[in-house]
Amino acid sequence: MKSRAEGHAVVLGAGPAGLFAARVLADVYGRVTVVERDDPADEQRRGVPQSGHAHDFLARGYQIAEELFPGVGDEMVADGAHPADVARDVRWVIGGHPLVKSESGLSTVISSRPFRERHLRARAEALPQVTLLGGRDVAGLSFAGDGSVVDGVLLGPDGSEKLAADLVVDATGRGSRTPVWLEEQGHGRVEEEKLKVDVGYATRFVRAPADAFGGDVCINIVATPDSPRGGSCQRVEGDRAVVTLYGVLGDHPPTDAEGFNAFAKSLAAPDIYEILQAAESLTDARRYRFPASLRRRYERMDSFPGGLLPIGDAVCSLNPRYGQGMAFAAMQAMALREHLLQDGQKPDGRESDAAAYFRRLTEQVVDPVWTMTQLSDLSFPGVQGERTPETLQALELVGRTQIAATLDGPLTLSCLRVFGLLDPPTALMDPAIQERVQETLSRLPA
Ligand SMILES: Cc1cc2nc3c(=O)[nH]c(=O)nc-3n(C[C@H](O)[C@H](O)[C@H](O)COP(=O)(O)OP(=O)(O)OC[C@H]3O[C@@H](n4cnc5c(N)ncnc54)[C@H](O)[C@@H]3O)c2cc1C
Incomplete structure (x- = not known):
């Protein structure tokens, strides 16, 4: 044999x-x-x-890349990519509110x-x-x-x-x-299983003064059911930034400069729009349409x-x-x-x-x-799919946890570990975490 x-x-x-x-x-x-x-x-x-659009490299992906190709991150940085701690150097904005910044030890490299x-x-x-x-x-x-x-x-x-x-x-x-x-x-x-989400992307490369980023290397304004438009602005190699805007369920960003900027202005937070105002445009916007998640x-x-x-x-x-x-x-x-x-x-x-x-x-x-x-997609009421009582309960729990994470550093880290595929979503159901969520939210004014 x-x-x-x-x-x-x-x-x-x-x-x-x-x-x-x-x-x-x-x-x-x-x-x-x-x-x-x-x-x-x-x-x-x-x-x-899709490769012309902003591509995050989640912490779990970076970890595996380093395990399989030791030192590849340093090689990218030496070649012009930006190293990042995902909680310290990335500005996450959810529902218009930034997550709490901290040193997490969860690394990635930002590049095209x-x-x-x-x-x-x-x-x-x-x-x-x-x-x-x-x-x-x-x-x-x-x-x-x-x-x-x-x-x-x-x-x-x-x-x-x-x-x-x-x-x-x-x-x-x-x-x-x-x-x-x-x-x-x-x-x-x-x-084949499909979940229709009809996400539209538009992306432009720009050159912006480094101080426009306030020390961050990436800004992610995450779409939520209340504010279903999102965007990512990342400092990449070659002293450029890539700006990707997206909208769900047919609400797609335009590619003309005026429409692109107006869409950026309509996001839940002004951060990306402000960078565009300070930036020189390097490319026209290109679009991409993603109809549905697909599982074989x-x-x-x-x-x-x-x-x-x-x-x-x-x-x-x-x-x-x-x-x-x-x-x-x-x-x-x-x-x-x-x-x-x-x-x-x-x-x-x-x-x-x-x-x-x-x-x-x-x-x-x-x-x-x-x-x-699927759970995150189903939080958008327009996405067609079965919502069992368990789904609704999980959606409620995740929604509350994300709100609390905008107020509490350890909860931010718990969420970022799940977003980064380091922990399964069930980690957020841990009683100690949910107790902390409860306690954090109880401090909010009624
Ligand atoms: C708009 C958009 C934004 C995205 N953003 C992110 C992000 O931020 N972070 C992230 O991690 N992922 C992101 N993704 C997802 C990511 O792009 C894909 O999940 C990833 O590329 C999948 O890798 P793959 O190797 O399986 O397939 P692909 O990257 O699609 O590679 C398939 C390869 O096979 C080759 N090929 C195809 N057919 C043949 C053939 N017959 N013969 C020989 N070669 C062939 C193709 O040329 C290609 O090189 C995004 C996707 C889209 C659409």
Whole structure:
């Protein structure tokens, strides 16, 4: 039986999920090939139209990036990114009120998304096991025998070139064609869950005097049901700032300069508008529309081939409002690593036991994060979805906790740990935390 060290893993897509996956696969497989349709060096890749918009890198994502690529944060900072403590250097505004600032020890690095990806890619490519094939389109999967095993991928516009693989990891993002390829092969169609949120983004790069930020590196004005428009203004590499505005349920920011500024002015706090007033514009605004969060329930399929594992947005694409996608991809890569190290190969040496992988992925990563974002989305009355008595109770609790967090440092930290995917949302239900919420709110004037 061929050992994994003699084997070849192929990763489809060189986005964050593909890069993190390549890194964990390189610990196990002798050869890892990442196939990417775009030219990876292109700063505005067609395959990731969202990459021109502000991208938070949540604390959990940064932590995993440092674990997988030690020192990558320092490399980014040396190259012009801004280091940040998420509670001290990021101004969070919820319902018009800033969260309490403090030193949290929870770190991240603020940069544009292409910059961050470039650094992660350089580290992945530097691994001796990893080869990146840029400008190559994956046209399909190669199935062996009766179709129960994937033994490679088909490249080129007509899929005529086969790249053999012992394991294929699909990280081609939300537009992944795995559902179609599986159906064509007789495995049935994967069930999809969607939650319509219709978020619209508009983003402009500007140059603003450093003192316009009041010492902060990032300002996040979070949309809430009472004030359903939000924005993020981040100091990024190249002495620039990226300003992203968003609105939900069809209330989208305009891209003309006047409309963009007016939308910024309408947010629950003036902070971003004031920076725009002091800033020089570097680009026109570009837009992005995100219709619905999407979850593919691979774990429920009765038939799934060996040798294939999807990851990242290909499995679950979350409402971008919460800035979770890259951290979520990193967490999924850690579940992939545990799967490879702990769940073992199939008895015939073929990769891999997909059911065990999906169980791990679902329980450890996707279920908790999906539940949390769904809950936040359902706090907006216009979002269609079932609101059970438990949902309403949880919404009430989270709403009260967030209000209290604008008044109390320890509660701010508890909330930021949950927003940063370091703690599950259930952490906020801890009786000691809820006692503190109660006590904090009781000090408010009636
Ligand atoms: C407007 C917006 C704002 C966002 N803001 C944030 C944020 O603040 N923080 C955050 O963490 N996340 C954010 N996200 C989410 C984040 O962008 C995604 O979750 C993340 O990119 C998912 O990574 P991925 O690697 O799974 O997929 P992708 O980044 O989509 O990468 C998929 C890759 O596969 C390649 N590919 C596709 N098809 C093929 C093929 N057939 N052959 C070869 N290659 C192929 C593509 O070119 C691409 O490089 C935001 C998303 C949007 C839409």
